[in-house]
Amino acid sequence: MPRTISPTAVVSTVSSDAHTWNLIFLELLLTETGYRVHNVGACVPDELLIETCRTRNPHLLVLSSVNGHGAIDAERLIKRLRTVPELAALPTAVGGKLGTDGESGLSTRRRRLTRAGFTAVFEGAAAVARFQTFARGVRDSVQGSQP
Amino acid sequence: MTTATQQDFGGVVRRARARGEIVVQPRMGFSDPALMRSGLAAVAALKAATAGTITVDSYTRLGDYAALRSALDAGENLNGYPLVTAGEQTTRKITQGLADDGFQIQVRHGSPAPLDIVRAMTDAGLCATEGGPLSYCLPYSRLPAAESVENWRRTCELLAALHGPDTVPHLETFGGCLMGQLCPPELLIAVSILEGIFFRQHGLRSVSLSYTQQTHHAQDREALTALRTLAGEYLADIDWHIVLYTYMGVFPATADGARRLRRQAARLAVEGHADRLIVKTGAEAHRIPTVAENTTALLDAADDLTAAAGNPLPGNDDGIHTVLHDARTLIEATLELSRDVGAALTGALRRGYLDVPFCLHPDNPGRAVSRIDRTGRLTWLSVGAMPLRPGPGPAALTSTELLADLAHVANHFDGLEPRSPLPHQPHLDSGRNSQ
Numbered sequence: 148m149p150r151t152i153s154p155t156a157v158v159s160t161v162s163s164d165a166h167t168w169n170l171i172f173l174e175l176l177l178t179e180t181g182y183r184v185h186n187v188g189a190c191v192p193d194e195l196l197i198e199t200c201r202t203r204n205p206h207l208l209v210l211s212s213v214n215g216h217g218a219i220d221a222e223r224l225i226k227r228l229r230t231v232p233e234l235a236a237l238p239t240a241v242g243g244k245l246g247t248d249g250e251s252g253l254s255t256r257r258r259r260l261t262r263a264g265f266t267a268v269f270e271g272a273a274a275v276a277r278f279q280t281f282a283r284g285v286r287d288s289v290q291g292s293q294p
Numbered sequence: 295m296t297t298a299t300q301q302d303f304g305g306v307v308r309r310a311r312a313r314g315e316i317v318v319q320p321r322m323g324f325s326d327p328a329l330m331r332s333g334l335a336a337v338a339a340l341k342a343a344t345a346g347t348i349t350v351d352s353y354t355r356l357g358d359y360a361a362l363r364s365a366l367d368a369g370e371n372l373n374g375y376p377l378v379t380a381g382e383q384t385t386r387k388i389t390q391g392l393a394d395d396g397f398q399i400q401v402r403h404g405s406p407a408p409l410d411i412v413r414a415m416t417d418a419g420l421c422a423t424e425g426g427p428l429s430y431c432l433p434y435s436r437l438p439a440a441e442s443v444e445n446w447r448r449t450c451e452l453l454a455a456l457h458g459p460d461t462v463p464h465l466e467t468f469g470g471c472l473m474g475q476l477c478p479p480e481l482l483i484a485v486s487i488l489e490g491i492f493f494r495q496h497g498l499r500s501v502s503l504s505y506t507q508q509t510h511h512a513q514d515r516e517a518l519t520a521l522r523t524l525a526g527e528y529l530a531d532i533d534w535h536i537v538l539y540t541y542m543g544v545f546p547a548t549a550d551g552a553r554r555l556r557r558q559a560a561r562l563a564v565e566g567h568a569d570r571l572i573v574k575t576g577a578e579a580h581r582i583p584t585v586a587e588n589t590t591a592l593l594d595a596a597d598d599l600t601a602a603a604g605n606p607l608p609g610n611d612d613g614i615h616t617v618l619h620d621a622r623t624l625i626e627a628t629l630e631l632s633r634d635v636g637a638a639l640t641g642a643l644r645r646g647y648l649d650v651p652f653c654l655h656p657d658n659p660g661r662a663v664s665r666i667d668r669t670g671r672l673t674w675l676s677v678g679a680m681p682l683r684p685g686p687g688p689a690a691l692t693s694t695e696l697l698a699d700l701a702h703v704a705n706h707f708d709g710l711e712p713r714s715p716l717p718h719q720p721h722l723d724s725g726r727n728s729q
Contacts, residue, residue: 163356165433165434165435167433167473167652167653167654168652168700170654171652171654171696172693172696172697175691175692175693175696176693179692179693186654187654188436188654188655188656189433189434189435189436189654189655190356190434190435190436191436
């Protein structure tokens with residue numbers, strides 16, 4: 148039997164957000180999905196997150212923010228991250244409560260964040276279940292591509 | 295207008311205690327100085343023992359004054375009072391004539407680098423605030439703990455230098471709250487006491503020790519008793535009092551459930567002999583509460599305190615010996631590391647003697663894991679390197695169990711099953727708005 152390698156994930160929030168219970172939850176969820184997880188924690192500056200991704204070279208980056216201002220920070224971050232050649236194709240998810248206008252701004256935000264470089268955006272109803280499906284998909288493609 | 299108003303936050307609480315009253319206090323903070331003034335005046339005018347609060351906004355907490363100015367220029371309301379940029383005269387105007395021997399004002403912030411804030415408040419004649427080298431560093435920031443210790447040493451010295459015949463600077467530790475929920479009490483008590491000792495070592499003569507209501511009434515009551523016992527031992531030569539925070543996690547969704555949880559907090563304050571109660575409004579999980587919502591919540595809390603005092607319920611503190619013993623063990627293990635309490639605190643983090651569960655700060659050891667047991671008490675799954683009895687480990691908490699624990703109190707007071715299945719929308723954004 149060929150041994151499957153664990154996929155790796157970096158979990159983080161954006162620079163202005165000090166909430167961490169969401170990050171703890173995502174770490175546990177991804178661990179249960181089969182990932183080895185590095186959790187960067189609260190108030191992560193753009194430079195630190197980009198450097199962490201360069202050195203750890205994860206299969207998946209997950210950004211979560213719940214303070215209502217996350218969309219602004221996340222858009223700036225992903226534009227910078229995508230200019231780094233080795234991170235240009237890194238599967239990157241963002242989710243939580245990303246704006247102060249709740250459901251009403253949701254589809255605009257999703258379009259805008261996807262255009263800026265995110266692979267997937269998870270907000271609103273059933274966000275956690277949709278994210279789990281996404282994370283399983285990334286895991287399966289990583290393991291499917293193992294020699 | 296008063297000229298030489300006495301500034302003595304601890305004295306107000308002491309006098310209320312002598313009258314048999316517990317001081318109630320909001321978390322109030324407004325961007326607009328006029329509104330801040332009217333809020334403070336409304337709290338001061340209530341027919342209850344109250345303390346006033348100026349909570350600063352989150353840009354000021356982070357020291358990001360550029361972002362603060364652009365938010366104000368864009369016409370945005372801040373989530374608190376911009377104490378540093380507001381200027382001395384404005385802050386003097388909003389507090390003028392309010393403080394007396396029955397009412398004092400405390401500045402609340404949440405910063406691991408509080409020097410700007412403390413300079414601004416003392417310039418404006420205010421000398422009561424809160425925080426601590428670990429409790430305002432580990433939960434909300436990435437600042438190295440050693441830098442936070444240095445910042446808080448200078449903060450203490452700045453406050454202590456104001457001590458005089460009419461001025462008794464006061465500092466409250468946030469050590470009894472930390473992440474706001476899911477922390478076994480012995481660690482909260484230990485950090486509260488250790489930060490109190492740190493404050494005293496750097497010159498404070500009046501402090502308060504905090505503790506937050508958690509998941510189990512009897513466990514919380516034992517914790518308050520243990521905190522009081524240890525404060526009497528370690529801080530006997532200075533003025534101290536105990537402040538209880540109403541539950542800081544996800545609040546019950548029903549009005550009845552929320553009301554019952556607040557009543558339980560008041561009962562806990564009475565039975566645990568707390569001197570001051572930080573009150574939570576129904577609105578603050580969703581938005582900044584109005585002045586009226588704050589004053590209503592304070593009067594309700596004062597009524598609840600009176601009712602609980604008039605209707606004592608039987609209870610026993612069987613667990614007191616364990617929590618007292620374990621808290622003392624953590625305190626002693628830390629103090630043995632250095633005569634400099636700040637160095638002892640950072641040393642204890644390095645060795646894992648203090649390890650805050652669910653805290654992602656780079657300097658937190660991150661090996662301890664806690665859980666709510668079958669009886670509703672908080673307990674350790676793993677103690678990491680803390681000198682406590684080992685938990686059943688290896689710790690394996692699932693994401694579903696974490697969500698159940700975070701929702702435990704809300705579900706209990708809403709009358710739902712304590713272990714409900716995975717909710718559709720997990721509440722993961724609570725437990726932060728704690729200053």
